[in-house]
Amino acid sequence: MTQEAAREPETLTPGARKILDTAAGLFYERGITAVGVDLIAREAGVTKKTLYDRFGSKDALVAAYLRERDERWRDWLTGQVGLRGDADPGERVLATFDALAAWVRRENPRGCGFVNAAAELPDPGHPGRQVIMGQKRWLRGYLRELAAAAGAREPGRLADELVLLHEGATVLNGLGIVDDAVARARDLAAAALDRGTG
Amino acid sequence: MTQEAAREPETLTPGARKILDTAAGLFYERGITAVGVDLIAREAGVTKKTLYDRFGSKDALVAAYLRERDERWRDWLTGQVGLRGDADPGERVLATFDALAAWVRRENPRGCGFVNAAAELPDPGHPGRQVIMGQKRWLRGYLRELAAAAGAREPGRLADELVLLHEGATVLNGLGIVDDAVARARDLAAAALDRGTG
DNA sequence: TCGTGAGTAGACAGATCGGTTTACTCGGCC
DNA sequence: GGCCGAGTAAACCGATCTGTCTACTCACGA
Missing domain, CATH: 1.10.10.60 (Homeodomain-like)
Structure with missing residues (x-):
């Protein structure tokens, strides 16, 4: 069977x-x-x-690999942000970058596993592809919530910017061409937060 | 032979x-x-x-592919920025994002070819790997020059931020989860430029 | 006691992998 | 005329690819 x-x-x-x-x-x-x-x-x-x-099948194993990685990342991110439940909402947005910094140190020396997987899975019908898209969409949604809580005028727009900074930092960190890429992203995020919640 | x-x-x-x-x-x-x-x-x-x-060999063909792609991108970027040689230096920094926007529309539906290739070439000794690193280093150096010309207090730091925005926008554009990713990056770059050249 | 789920051991299939080889053709150039 | 670079055609190599198969062992639970 x-x-x-x-x-x-x-x-x-x-x-x-x-x-x-x-x-x-x-x-x-x-x-x-x-x-x-x-x-x-x-x-x-x-x-x-x-x-x-x-x-x-191998494809199903690939999907399982991505699902588990996704789950670990979500748990880590929400857990770390949750530790600062009492901090002000803006701090919580920036906490996602602290969580990212620790994560890439531990688990991401070769860049974002999902971006890397996406490079190898061009077929939109591949089961792993849907996990990847779900992961990115979830991150954007989560950041949007945090952005809204922080009083963003346009939470969707700020979320887009934050996702961009997350992805850029992760990729750059993996290439090893810029050090402290995540710290740079955090700086830019702080500035974007200031601008977006004026 | x-x-x-x-x-x-x-x-x-x-x-x-x-x-x-x-x-x-x-x-x-x-x-x-x-x-x-x-x-x-x-x-x-x-x-x-x-x-x-x-x-x-296949490896050499891969390296040739990456070299040619690198060359096309450099020519495009410097060419587009060169068109605004008379503009103020800050405008020229932002022009790199306009060049990127046109580039990804034409040639990058699946994300950065170099980041994607890096995901598949973990071996640091692979001839293609060196092309990738050279490409990223060159971009950072070029942006650093533009940043310095724009009066950046810390050109290296601003260049790091600009590279981060370039990479983030390219990757995000390839994933299709955020639209106008390059425009968002440009906005963030403009803010970073303001901050970094006070 | 008997069945079942989880596992080992290992052969097998057909396709494809990167890479090599032999034999040959064609066009230009000295 | 003779050489040479560029190319075709196609067989061949050993290895590896994803996936299937048979035969067997072992532990546990009803």
């Missing part, structure tokens, strides 16, 4: 857990297309049969 | 020209790893022998 593929249960079997962790590392560090299922299975200490039994 | 690879003459043979044009389109639209040399040769109406006689 072929399984639904692209929908994995909230609790993974031990084998599936190892596969997903291994795939996540390899996909991010070497690229999605460049990493084959044979390599993933071998590195995870698992057979290809297990991989296909659990995930159904 | 193995040829030097990665150094092609300034004038290409007709076959090499077709190969490079075809490869450029395929690499950008489908990704580098996903496009094989067989496909490139077939689409270019050329045999694989010709491809290897002219370019030596």
Whole structure:
């Protein structure tokens, strides 16, 4: 019986857990297309049969990788901003950049995993593509909320600017051509905030 | 006799020209790893022998693709800015965003070709990787010159901010999640310019 | 006790990967 | 006439690609 593929249960079997962790590392560090299922299975200490039994296809595994990364990032961002629930709304907007700074230090030496994945998944029908778009849309929506709470005259416009700064900082950080890219983005965000909430 | 690879003459043979044009389109639209040399040769109406006689290896062809893209972008940017040689220096900084806006409309529907390529070329020794780093360094240096001419107190810092805005706008434009991303970047750049040249 | 879900081990399929090779044609140039 | 650069045509190499398959083990739960 072929399984639904692209929908994995909230609790993974031990084998599936190892596969997903291994795939996540390899996909991010070497690229999605460049990493084959044979390599993933071998590195995870698992057979290809297990991989296909659990995930159904490579595309579905890619989507699962992106979904989990998305979830971790959202939890991290909202958690960090939540720690400053008592701060003034403008501070909370800027806190997203502090959260980003810590995140890229820990998890993003090679740039945004979603932007990188998007470069390799041009097909709009690819299951991973929808995860990517969802991630970006969510971020914009979240920043828009924070912007509105901070009294932005045009929350949508400010959110656009903040997303732009987030993405630019992440990408630049990955290329290593500008240091403290996230700090620069935070500075620009503070200025945009001033302008946008006058 | 193995040829030097990665150094092609300034004038290409007709076959090499077709190969490079075809490869450029395929690499950008489908990704580098996903496009094989067989496909490139077939689409270019050329045999694989010709491809290897002219370019030596796929890696060298990738580097040639990136070099030519780099050259086109530099020519476009400096050309557009040059058209406003009589404008005030601050206007010239902002003109780089107008040049970028026209560029992404014409050539960048899928985001920055260099950022996308960097996602697929993690190996620092890859010949294409050096082209990418050179491109970003050049852009930062060019913006730094313009920033200095505009009277920036810290031209290096302002250049970092401008590069960040350029990259963020390009990436966001490619993802299609924010419209007028380049216009937003231009607004932010104008504000940064005000702040940085007080 | 019996069935089931999760797993190993490993062969197999057909296609494609980057890259090499041999044999040949054609046009220009000295 | 003779050489050479540029090209075609097509076979070939070993490796790897995604995906399927059979056969078997093991632990657990009804």
